[in-house]
Each structure stands twice: as C-alpha cells, then as structure tokens.
Amino acid sequence: MIEEHFSTGDSVIHRIDPRVRIICAIVYSAVIAVIGNLSIAFIGLGAAIVFVALARLDALHLLRRLLVVNVFVLMLWLVLPFSFSGDTILSLGPLNMTQQGVLYTLMLTVKCNAIILINVGLLSTCGMFNVVHALNHLRVPNKLIHLLFFIYRFSHVMQYEYARLTDTLKIRGFRPKTSMHAYRTYGSIIGTLMIRAYERSEQIHRAMVCRGFKGKYWLLDHFALRRSDVLAAGIMAAGAVIIIILQWKTG
Amino acid sequence: MHISEGVVAAPVLAAGAAAAVAGCAVGLRKMDYQNTPKVAVLSSAFFVASLVHIPIGPTSAHLVLNGLIGILLGWISFPAVLVGLLLQAILFQFGGITTLGVNTVVMAVPAIVCYLLYSRIIRSRYDAGAAIGGFLAGATGILLAGALVALFLLFSGEQFINVARLFLLAHFPVMVIEGIVTAFIILFLRKIKPELLGGDIR
Numbered sequence: 001m002i003e004e005h006f007s008t009g010d011s012v013i014h015r016i017d018p019r020v021r022i023i024c025a026i027v028y029s030a031v032i033a034v035i036g037n038l039s040i041a042f043i044g045l046g047a048a049i050v051f052v053a054l055a056r057l058d059a060l061h062l063l064r065r066l067l068v069v070n071v072f073v074l075m076l077w078l079v080l081p082f083s084f085s086g087d088t089i090l091s092l093g094p095l096n097m098t099q100q101g102v103l104y105t106l107m108l109t110v111k112c113n114a115i116i117l118i119n120v121g122l123l124s125t126c127g128m129f130n131v132v133h134a135l136n137h138l139r140v141p142n143k144l145i146h147l148l149f150f151i152y153r154f155s156h157v158m159q160y161e162y163a164r165l166t167d168t169l170k171i172r173g174f175r176p177k178t179s180m181h182a183y184r185t186y187g188s189i190i191g192t193l194m195i196r197a198y199e200r201s202e203q204i205h206r207a208m209v210c211r212g213f214k215g216k217y218w219l220l221d222h223f224a225l226r227r228s229d230v231l232a233a234g235i236m237a238a239g240a241v242i243i244i245i246l247q248w249k250t251g
Numbered sequence: 252m253h254i255s256e257g258v259v260a261a262p263v264l265a266a267g268a269a270a271a272v273a274g275c276a277v278g279l280r281k282m283d284y285q286n287t288p289k290v291a292v293l294s295s296a297f298f299v300a301s302l303v304h305i306p307i308g309p310t311s312a313h314l315v316l317n318g319l320i321g322i323l324l325g326w327i328s329f330p331a332v333l334v335g336l337l338l339q340a341i342l343f344q345f346g347g348i349t350t351l352g353v354n355t356v357v358m359a360v361p362a363i364v365c366y367l368l369y370s371r372i373i374r375s376r377y378d379a380g381a382a383i384g385g386f387l388a389g390a391t392g393i394l395l396a397g398a399l400v401a402l403f404l405l406f407s408g409e410q411f412i413n414v415a416r417l418f419l420l421a422h423f424p425v426m427v428i429e430g431i432v433t434a435f436i437i438l439f440l441r442k443i444k445p446e447l448l449g450g451d452i453r
Binding site for chain 2: 004025026029030032033034035041065066068069072073075076078079080082083084101104108110111112113114115116118119120123124126128131141143144146147148150151152153154155157158159161162176177178180182183184186187188190191192193194195196197198200201202204205208213215
C-alpha cells in the first residue's frame with residue numbers, strides 16, 4: 001500500500017537540492033492555485049509537465065496515479081457544467097450544460113492536475129527522509145518534524161502488522177461482506193492494530209530513554225547547496241514570476 | 252474526503268491554512284517528547300487503517316476514523332492529521348500543499364468536536380452507552396467533515412452549491428458504516444485495553 005515509486009531516479013530533477021525542490025513546489029502550487037484564467041492554467045500545466053518530464057518518471061504508473069486522484073474532478077464534471085447560466089450547448093431535460101460551465105470546470109481540472117504534477121515532479125521525487133531532513137532545515141517546528149519522521153517510519157511497521165492481521169482472517173476463511181459480523185471483525189482488527197501500536201510505542205519510548213534521547217536527531221549527511229541548485233532555483237523562480245505577471249495582466 | 256487542489260478560492264485556502272496553524276500550535280503544546288512516540292505510532296496505525304476498504308453493498312468505502320482519532324488524541328489530532336495528510340500528498344498524491352490547511356481543518360475540527368462531545372460517554376460504566384457514543388463519534392466525524400467540505404466549497408463561489416449537495420449526500424452511507432465500525436472498535440478497546448480510552452495520550 002505504501003510505496004514510493006517516484007523517489008528514486010537519477011534525473012536532473014532528482015539531483016536538485018531537496019530544499020530547493022520543496023520551496024519551488026510550494027511557490028508553484030500557490031501560484032497555480034490562484035490562477036483564474038483557462039489559458040494561464042494551461043501554461044501552469046505546461047510548466048508542471050516540464051518538471052515531470054525532466055524527472056523521467058514511469059509514465060504508466062504516473063497515469064494510474066492521476067486517474068485515482070481525478071475522482072473528485074469527475075464529480076465536479078457531473079455537476080458544475082450544469083450550474084452556470086449562459087450559452088446552452090446541451091440540454092438534458094431540465095439541465096442545461098452551458099459553455100461557461102464547461103470552460104470553468106475545464107479550468108479547475110487543468111489547475112488541479114497541474115498542481116498534482118508539480119507535487120509529483122518536485123516533492124514526490126525527494127523521498128520522505130529527504131523531505132523530513134529538508135523541512136528541518138526550513139525551520140518547521142521540531143515537534144512536528146518528530147511526528148512526521150515517526151509516523152512515516154512506523155506507518156510501514158503498522159502496515160506490516162495490518163497485513164499479518166488480515167492474513168489470519170484469510171486463514172480463518174473470512175470474506176468481507178456487508179454484514180454486522182464483517183463490521184465487528186473490522187472493528188476488532190483495527191482495535192488490535194491500535195493496541196499493538198500503543199504497546200510498540202512504549203517499547204520505542206523505553207529504547208529512546210535508554211539511549212539518552214533529548215529531542216534531537218544527529219544527522220550524518222548534510223545538504224550542500226551547489227551552483228547547479230542555485231541555477232535551477234533561478235530558472236524555476238523565473239517561470240513562476242512569468243506566470244504571476246501573465247495572471248496579473250489578464251486580471 | 253479531500254478537497255482537491257486548484258478548486259477552492261484563494262481566501263478560503265488562506266483561512267484554512269491559518270486555522271490549521273493555530274490548531275497545530277495548540278496540539279503541539281499538549282504533546283511533549285514523552286508522549287511523542289505514542290502519538291506517532293498510533294497515528295501511523297490510523298494512517299494504515301484509513302487505507303482499509305470496508306464493503307457497503309456492491310461497492311466499498313475506505314475508513315476515515317477521524318472521530319476515533321479525536322477520542323484517542325484530543326487536541327493532538329490537529330498535528331497528527333496534518334502529518335497524515337502531508338504523507339498522503341507526498342506518497343499518494345492525494346491532496347497537496349495548497350489544500351493542506353483546509354483539509355486539515357476538515358478532518359481535525361470534527362475530531363476535536365467528537366473528543367469534546369463523546370469522550371465522557373465512551374468511558375461510561377455501561378457498554379450500551381459506550382457503543383452509542385462510539386457510533387455517534389464515527390458518524391459525527393464524517394458528517395461534520397462532509398459539512399465542512401461543502402461549506403468551504405460554498406465560500407469559494409455559489410456555482411459550487413450543487414457539488415456541495417452531492418458531496419454531502421454521498422457521505423451518508425459512509426457515515427453509517429463509520430459509526431458502526433467505530434462503535435465496535437470502542438467496545439473492543441474497552442474490553443482489551445481501556446487505558447487507551449482514558450486520556451492517557453492526550
């Protein structure tokens with residue numbers, strides 16, 4: 001369930017300092033989020049596609065991810081095109097699909113996918129440990145970093161525990177169905193998962209106390225901002241500024 | 252139950268982010284390094300449990316469990332939810348950075364409401380009371396989250412009114428399932444490990 005397909009690679013993008021990538025992802029996401037014009041939304045999407053193409057990710061896997069993520073957008077398409085008054089292009093009984101509605105929904109779709117691709121290209125390529133490390137450098141509160149690091153680390157352990165629990169269900173011939181018995185079983189499985197998590201956390205805490213943990217992680221490797229990172233940051237910043245200016249000019 | 256990127260208007264995004272920062276500040280103050288491992292490992296368990304698909308008729312829905320998160324973690328739900336959503340954004344591309352604030356509010360505010368409303372009845376002497384409290388916590392968690400999504404959409408523009416209605420409607424079956432499963436989890440925990448419900452972590 002928890003996989004990081006996009007974090008490994010040796011592309012131009014993967015070689016950029018994660019701190020630069022994270023800041024650029026935030027800037028681009030924010031810039032694209034406030035776009036209010038279809039053609040500029042397409043420019044944002046173009047920029048996102050450039051990042052993803054440069055990262056040379058597995059296209060099939062990426063498409064599959066996009067499909068899942070677009071469920072919410074699909075719901076918008078079911079309703080929004082009919083929610084505008086304007087030039088009718090299609091009538092279905094009392095519902096009128098208008099040109100304005102379709103164009104608006106298309107803009108949201110483009111913006112949504114542009115931001116997702118930005119996230120894939122710049123964030124998901126970092127790998128979680130680098131993200132945690134970089135956020136530490138970017139002055140995110142220490143406790144939040146701890147939480148992020150721990151939750152990520154132990155989500156794999158808990159996933160393994162959950163798989164073990166569902167294996168025992170399978171061995172006992174459990175079939176998921178819409179029934180009280182099934183719901184009670186899921187309740188017990190999740191309750192067991194919570195208890196295992198709790199007991200495990202006590203062991204972890206004792207282990208940390210034994211090793212003299214005082215709220216600080218010691219890092220062995222550090223990021224180094226190279227000239228190529230500064231160059232990449234400059235190019236990406238210029239792209240963002242161009243989108244902002246275009247958006248500002250069209251109002 | 253996510254608001255997707257690029258849909259909600261900028262002022263709503265900003266307000267959501269501000270509220271999330273405030274909630275996280277409160278939550279982080281309640282969490283010290285003593286209970287960080289407990290909060291974190293339980294949150295990982297929630298993270299995994301939210302990937303579980305439960306059958307409803309011909310389809311299935313995934314659990315959200317934000318009511319239960321509120322009962323177990325109290326105010327610490329805010330940072331726990333924030334981190335969970337950040338992980339989802341990076342690992343699964345669900346949601347993203349700009350909607351992190353609104354989505355945290357959508358999940359964490361119902362969690363805290365459930366904590367305030369039901370944590371007492373869940374610890375009551377009677378199993379029936381606890382089961383009802385558990386059901387209500389599960390159902391309220393989903394209902395409020397759906398209502399918050401609808402509200403954020405409406406704040407972004409009147410054109411979203413039908414989307415908001417559809418979204419809310421789609422969550423009613425999930426609400427019932429979530430309530431039932433949460434009630435069973437509460438009954439299970441009361442039997443096996445009652446200290447989990449006793450406010451040991453929050």
